[in-house]
Amino acid sequence: MERKAIFSAKVGLLFLAPALVFVAIFLLYxxxxxxxxxxxxxxxxxxxxxxPDWVGLDNYQRxxxxxxxxxxxxxxxxxxxxxxxxxxxxxxxxxGLGLLIAWAFYRKKGVLRETVYTLxxxxxxxxxxxxxxxxxxxxxxEFGTLNAILGTLGLGRPDWLFKHPLESIILFxxxxxxxxxxxxxxxxxxxxxxSYIETAEVAGANAWQKFRDIFFPLLRGHILTDLILxxxxxxxxxxxxxxxxxxxxxxxxxxSIYTYRTAFQGQHEFGxxxxxxxxxxxxxxxxxxxxxxxxxxxxx
Amino acid sequence: xxxxxxxxxxxLAFSLMIAxxxxxxxxRAQDGPVTLTITCRCVAGGVNNNLVVWLTTYVxxxxxxxxxxxxxxxxxxxxxxxxxxxQLKEQYAxxxxxxxxxxxxxFDGFWVPEFVGAGLLKPLEEVAGSEVNDWEGWGHIxxxxxxxxxxxxxxxxxxxxxxxxxxxxxxxxxQQAGIEVxxxxxxxxxxxxxxxxxxxxxxxxxxxxxxxxxxxxATTMQGWFMALLGAGHHMYDFDQHKWIVSSxxxxxxxxxxxxxxxxxxxxxxxxxxxxxxxxxSFVEFRDGNVGMLVEGDWFxxxxxxxxxxxxxxxxxxxxxxxxxxxxxxxxxxNGQDFVTIxxxxxxxxxxxxxxxAEAWALLSYMSSEDPARAFELMQPRISFRDDVPVAGxxxxxxxxxxxxxxxxxxxxxxxxxxxxxxxxxxxxRVVSGEMxxxxxxxxxxxxxTELVGEANVIRLPLN
Numbered sequence: 001m002e003r004k005a006i007f008s009a010k011v012g013l014l015f016l017a018p019a020l021v022f023v024a025i026f027l028l029y030x031x032x033x034x035x036x037x038x039x040x041x042x043x044x045x046x047x048x049x050x051x052p053d054w055v056g057l058d059n060y061q062r063x064x065x066x067x068x069x070x071x072x073x074x075x076x077x078x079x080x081x082x083x084x085x086x087x088x089x090x091x092x093x094x095x096g097l098g099l100l101i102a103w104a105f106y107r108k109k110g111v112l113r114e115t116v117y118t119l120x121x122x123x124x125x126x127x128x129x130x131x132x133x134x135x136x137x138x139x140x141x142e143f144g145t146l147n148a149i150l151g152t153l154g155l156g157r158p159d160w161l162f163k164h165p166l167e168s169i170i171l172f173x174x175x176x177x178x179x180x181x182x183x184x185x186x187x188x189x190x191x192x193x194x195s196y197i198e199t200a201e202v203a204g205a206n207a208w209q210k211f212r213d214i215f216f217p218l219l220r221g222h223i224l225t226d227l228i229l230x231x232x233x234x235x236x237x238x239x240x241x242x243x244x245x246x247x248x249x250x251x252x253x254x255x256s257i258y259t260y261r262t263a264f265q266g267q268h269e270f271g272x273x274x275x276x277x278x279x280x281x282x283x284x285x286x287x288x289x290x291x292x293x294x295x296x297x298x299x300x
Numbered sequence: 301x302x303x304x305x306x307x308x309x310x311x312l313a314f315s316l317m318i319a320x321x322x323x324x325x326x327x328r329a330q331d332g333p334v335t336l337t338i339t340c341r342c343v344a345g346g347v348n349n350n351l352v353v354w355l356t357t358y359v360x361x362x363x364x365x366x367x368x369x370x371x372x373x374x375x376x377x378x379x380x381x382x383x384x385x386x387q388l389k390e391q392y393a394x395x396x397x398x399x400x401x402x403x404x405x406x407f408d409g410f411w412v413p414e415f416v417g418a419g420l421l422k423p424l425e426e427v428a429g430s431e432v433n434d435w436e437g438w439g440h441i442x443x444x445x446x447x448x449x450x451x452x453x454x455x456x457x458x459x460x461x462x463x464x465x466x467x468x469x470x471x472x473x474x475q476q477a478g479i480e481v482x483x484x485x486x487x488x489x490x491x492x493x494x495x496x497x498x499x500x501x502x503x504x505x506x507x508x509x510x511x512x513x514x515x516x517x518a519t520t521m522q523g524w525f526m527a528l529l530g531a532g533h534h535m536y537d538f539d540q541h542k543w544i545v546s547s548x549x550x551x552x553x554x555x556x557x558x559x560x561x562x563x564x565x566x567x568x569x570x571x572x573x574x575x576x577x578x579x580x581s582f583v584e585f586r587d588g589n590v591g592m593l594v595e596g597d598w599f600x601x602x603x604x605x606x607x608x609x610x611x612x613x614x615x616x617x618x619x620x621x622x623x624x625x626x627x628x629x630x631x632x633x634n635g636q637d638f639v640t641i642x643x644x645x646x647x648x649x650x651x652x653x654x655x656x657a658e659a660w661a662l663l664s665y666m667s668s669e670d671p672a673r674a675f676e677l678m679q680p681r682i683s684f685r686d687d688v689p690v691a692g693x694x695x696x697x698x699x700x701x702x703x704x705x706x707x708x709x710x711x712x713x714x715x716x717x718x719x720x721x722x723x724x725x726x727x728x729r730v731v732s733g734e735m736x737x738x739x740x741x742x743x744x745x746x747x748x749t750e751l752v753g754e755a756n757v758i759r760l761p762l763n
Contacts, residue, residue, distance in 0.1 A: 033711045044393050046714040049418030068746060072734060073725065162570055247514060248573035265386070267414065267718050268393060 026246035031281070037274035044268030052271065059275035061140035073250035075276065082235060085170060085254055090234035093174025095227055098181020103215065106189050132242030135172050161244055165252045176239070181226050188222040189215070202207030230289035232284060256282060333373035334655050336662055340406035342509060343382045346609055348602060350679040352380065358674045363665050373656050376701030386516040386640050396420040396652065403653045403665055404657065407457055409448040409644045410517070410717065416451050417714040423454040428660035435664050438686045451712055457648030457683040458667045465522055465640045467622045468599060469592045473515040484622045486629055486637065488556055495566040505568045507592040508581050511557055511727035512572040520720040521643060522594050524727055527553035529704035529708065532627040535719065536711040543719060543752055545745040547760035554730050554737035558628045561731040580601040582610040593700035594624060597699055601681050621699060633708060642707040715752050720751030722747045
């Protein structure tokens with residue numbers, strides 16, 4: 001039997017209208033504008049500012065000039081660094097760490113759990129600039145807290161932001177964002193009936209077996225959702241700029257930082273910046289499609 | 301659901317949005333009190349502290365009184381900016397492009413063509429009217445100095461002064477290493493030998509020649525140009541109106557960097573590649589860890605001036621200066637033995653100002669004889685007015701006399717700042733060891749050719 005809708009489609013549309021207007025003005029319009037911009041040589045400064053020319057696919061060709069695109073500071077290099085950053089800090093860092101913490105405190109209560117959860121969530125909610133500032137101080141070669149600790153333990157004093165800049169921002173972003181995964185996984189874990197675990201325990205399953213045969217299959221959907229969300233966010237994150245400025249020698253220049261440097265520094269090349277934005281949107285879009293199709297498959 | 305209700309809903313949604321964002325137009329007070337805003341890269345107790353002191357204790361009170369005497373109620377507010385020059389430029393570009401910004405803005409001369417090209421700056425005459433031309437000051441500022449904030453025959457602001465560049469060295473470290481002072485190298489080899497001697501004597505950082513993108517224009521002016529001009533040519537061929545993107549001189553200059561930072565580690569490459577490198581170089585110099593630092597006279601008169609943030613109390617005993625030598629005597633730009641380059645800063649009036657007349661009154665007053673002299677007394681520097689001499693600093697006077705005849709300037713072209721960034725990147729790639737001088741020059745060639753077009757570049761034969 002077909003369920004009778006409370007509202008007609010027209011009324012539904014009416015309720016949606018304000019949202020649609022907002023989407024059109026703040027999402028669709030800028031998108032179209034950026035798309036158009038990416039075919040011009042529009043800048044903010046210089047003579048191409050008042051009189052931009054239509055340059056066709058020039059900006060895209062400049063981005064994908066394969067003779068040089070893997071040079072540090074070029075688009076290919078930025079993509080590669082972003083991929084490493086996402087793999088390190090999103091997949092291994094945030095999802096892995098979040099899952100580990102959630103699992104470690106599964107069905108546990110007490111001071112330790114509360115302390116860890118509070119600290120992890122604190123790392124997540126402190127404003128970005130404050131966090132970045134403390135991390136610069138934490139990682140400083142000469143005076144940083146980390147090296148003071150490592151030095152005392154006789155583990156050497158690595159020059160983090162200079163010699164290991166990518167590792168530094170991966171570490172930073174893992175620390176920064178693990179809270180979301182942790183919260184998501186700990187609430188997902190709550191949904192697993194305790195009897196499953198108890199049965200497994202009676203059968204003599206060890207921790208790994210329990211994880212492999214009970215937790216993982218039941219959490220798979222959540223892990224997938226989390227992975228995709230975290231990947232999308234991490235792909236677009238800009239905060240590492242506050243730690244390294246994209247350097248040294250552009251070794252931490254993520255695509256977001258590359259976009260910023262192109263469109264908002266120097267001559268402010270809006271045209272080329274637009275082209276980067278379009279490519280980024282396409283990448284985000286394909287990630288989102290993967291995400292949506294996976295969700296759909298799960299429901300089917 | 302009728303159509304009119306749908307339309308009504310849309311209208312409601314729109315009006316809500318408009319209400320939410322507000323469309324309050326800034327009101328202009330014609331007769332009431334006027335508040336002018338002025339901004340500069342200056343912070344009380346920090347960078348360019350002298351400028352803050354001069355503006356707030358001398359210029360503002362006397363100007364406000366002068367205005368009051370004329371029956372005009374004008375107040376001036378200083379907006380301090382603590383970021384880098386590059387960040388200030390970003391701020392200006394964004395402010396001006398949306399029709400906003402402060403009334404009077406400190407401005408680096410080489411930004412002018414880019415801003416004018418974009419229509420973000422207007423000639424003084426257009427902003428403040430023809431009374432600008434009646435100002436007494438024009439007769440006391442030479443055309444060369446007027447051109448600091450000029451472009452294609454128009455003047456966009458008033459200059460504050462020009463500068464020169466040289467090597468600053470520490471007498472104490474030199475004596476400790478057994479090097480005779482006063483010291484003046486006549487070739488790069490001599491310069492490097494001195495650095496080697498300092499290194500052997502245990503000086504942590506014998507020489508620092510600016511490189512890398514984090515230092516921005518400081519790299520181009522105090523580093524790249526000082527090396528390139530000494531190797532024989534300018535960045536731009538002023539006769540053929542073309543950019544020189546490949547030459548033996550470029551390679552020689554890059555090899556000087558390579559010797560200093562990579563091969564012999566006479567300088568600290570780390571400092572050149574990290575974000576706050578320039579301030580670090582000031583601190584290290586103050587603390588006696590840097591033997592020689594190539595810098596502009598601003599370093600002398602502001603950065604290490606006694607009482608400033610990185611000041612050296614007995615500056616005049618501890619610090620001396622020397623001219624930057626060409627690679628070999630006579631091998632420099634225009635066949636010179638020594639090289640230097642000048643920039644210049646000043647003030648522009650925001651074309652979006654609501655109070656152009658008052659802004660011009662302030663600017664022209666600031667740039668008149670008495671205030672200029674008052675600033676000279678706080679910070680002796682190469683003056684922009686011929687009736688205001690460098691006051692009471694023989695070192696500054698000597699630098700000006702020795703170096704102004706040798707100096708050159710950057711090409712005043714809208715493309716220059718972009719080419720400059722590519723030059724910074726080229727030095728960065730060499731001092732980090734990421735590329736060889738040949739590879740870095742090729743990358744520079746690629747990038748500049750893309751920027752200005754094949755028709756506007758030349759390549760000189762390599763040896």
